[in-house]
Every structure is written in structure tokens, then in C-alpha cells.
Amino acid sequence: MLQSDKKAHEIVTWAPYVLRHDGIYWIYYCAGGGRDGTHYRIHLATSKDLWNWTRHPANPMLMDGYKSRDPMVMKFEDGWLLYYVATSTPRGGNGHGWRADGISFRGGPQWQVLSVCVHQS
Numbered sequence: 362m363l364q365s366d367k368k369a370h371e372i373v374t375w376a377p378y379v380l381r382h383d384g385i386y387w388i389y390y391c392a393g394g395g396r397d398g399t400h401y402r403i404h405l406a407t408s409k410d411l412w413n414w415t416r417h418p419a420n421p422m423l424m425d426g427y428k429s430r431d432p433m434v435m436k437f438e439d440g441w442l443l444y445y446v447a448t449s450t451p452r453g454g455n456g457h458g459w460r461a462d463g464i465s466f467r468g469g470p471q472w473q474v475l476s477v478c479v480h481q482s
Contacts, residue, residue: 363388363406363414370394371404376431379411386411389422389443391430401428403445 365371372394379388386408393401402421406414425447433444
């Protein structure tokens with residue numbers, strides 16, 4: 362079972378999304394903590410049995426504004442589609458990203474933002 366690891370700067374872990382690919386379970390999850398929402402990031406760990414997890418050495422996988430969370434990842438064409446929630450302020454919103462390897466959902470030239478939708482209630 363995956364638990365928070367303070368050495369990995371994980372005060373809390375929540376909002377997991379698990380998928381199975383090539384016989385390996387991949388869990389994308391929100392991790393972080395602190396007094397403001399800017400310390401929440403989307404992380405990745407893998408497992409062969411759903412009990413013993415290995416955190417990816419490149420964590421966090423995605424850092425985007427305020428409380429990056431609620432990841433959902435799916436195979437799409439020749440890559441992976443990541444849907445998540447994050448905002449630049451605490452008001453609300455969501456984002457999408459695509460990455461061929463399913464790992465490096467970071468900013469930079471390989472990052473494609475497909476759309477961003479801001480919702481204010």
C-alpha cells in the first residue's frame with residue numbers, strides 16, 4: 362500500500378488513479394502538503410502486485426499552479442493523455458496534457474496543453 366513519504370516531501374497523498382500497462386500497475390496521485398496549495402504535485406509510482414510501490418525518481422511528474430490533483434491517465438493514439446485539476450488561484454479549473462512516455466508531464470517544448478477550462482462558482 363502506498364503511504365506518504367516525508368523524505369519525498371509528501372505530507373499527504375490523495376486522489377490516486379491506477380492503471381495497468383505491460384503487466385505493471387502505475388499509480389498517479391496527488392502528493393504534497395503545507396500551508397498553501399502550491400505544494401501539491403502529481404506524482405507517479407509503479408508496482409507489480411499493488412502492495413509494494415516504487416516511486417518514480419523524476420517525481421513530481423507535474424507541477425501546475427495551485428493544488429495539481431485528481432489525475433486521470435489513459436492511452437491515447439501513440440502516447441498518454443493526462444487529465445487533472447489545477448488552478449493559478451484557489452477558484453477552480455482543469456487542464457489536459459499529452460506525453461508519449463506517460464512519465465514526463467512537465468513544462469517545456471515536449472509539453473502540449475490541449476485545453477484549459479476555468480470554472481468559477
